[in-house]
Amino acid sequence: MVTGVSREITGELVPEAEADPDLVRAHVAVGAVVDPELPMLTLADLGVLRGVEIEPTGRVVVTLTPTYTGCPALATMRADVRLALAAAGFEEAEVRTALSPAWSTDWISEQGRQALREHGIAPPAHVGSDAHDTSGSTSVDLVLMPRPPAPACPRCGATASREVSRFGASACTSLHVCTVCGEPFDGVKPL
Template identity: 50%
Template structure:
């Protein structure tokens, strides 16, 4: 069995190790699946694609970590991964949700964060606190349209639970902010 996993322990590293071509091909196919709630982001950009294994017989095992418990997009992501790999010729595809370690916005790729900003959603700023680690402080949130830091939170929850709704006090535009989780 060949396994493709992110190439370093860095959570933001999105590419798998340069290993067996079969596992790399399956990873690359699964990595094209997009988040149905934020279609400019792939599951690789988000960091929810955790591992891909290809057995000698061709069976593919994929592990995804939900962005948060109960995320409604996970069923669609799982189905889309199965569909993408099936269309690519893999007959036996299994997708498993892995809850530990819990997903964190630290796992998002820098490319994914840039895609969010270009889409009009401010990417998470800072890093998630770890048990026994630093206490998270609220940082200024930059407007993705005019880059002003003169913003305010309108609602703790935006269009999805993982986002908050903000307003820019300079350009007066509302925008989503992807919360640090």
């Protein structure tokens, strides 16, 4: 039996879980862990934090969905989550990986999108998945279509940029140059 659980997909606490101070403390500790590749984002803002539970034995179970299956930062995320929980007084912790539904850039919070802009990284365009659909549906309509529009420059805001390289500073970013101000910038790839 679980003493508390956070909402799947959003990682936010469900109202009844807010009454459990240990669950709130665990959720706050895990939610503050930063992404190793995009350290201006917490795991909660990145949208990879899927759930936090406390089992009757006191063990905390955290569920993460990596940005993609081969994400090289996942091992570091797991270690950082365990360290954060230990610092918050939780001796036993398990970090699970959930690959379904697959992570989407739509799961990045508005606060996370703003943090990306403030650090010179263009946030991804919304791709249309329902990030808050907790019905269990994992279907996504796939259609052949042109590439998404170029990301807006995080420095001048112009929507005219060109992709220079499909690969940026991390595996989940691509390199762009603004055709208005001439500045290069990373953009998070929409998924």
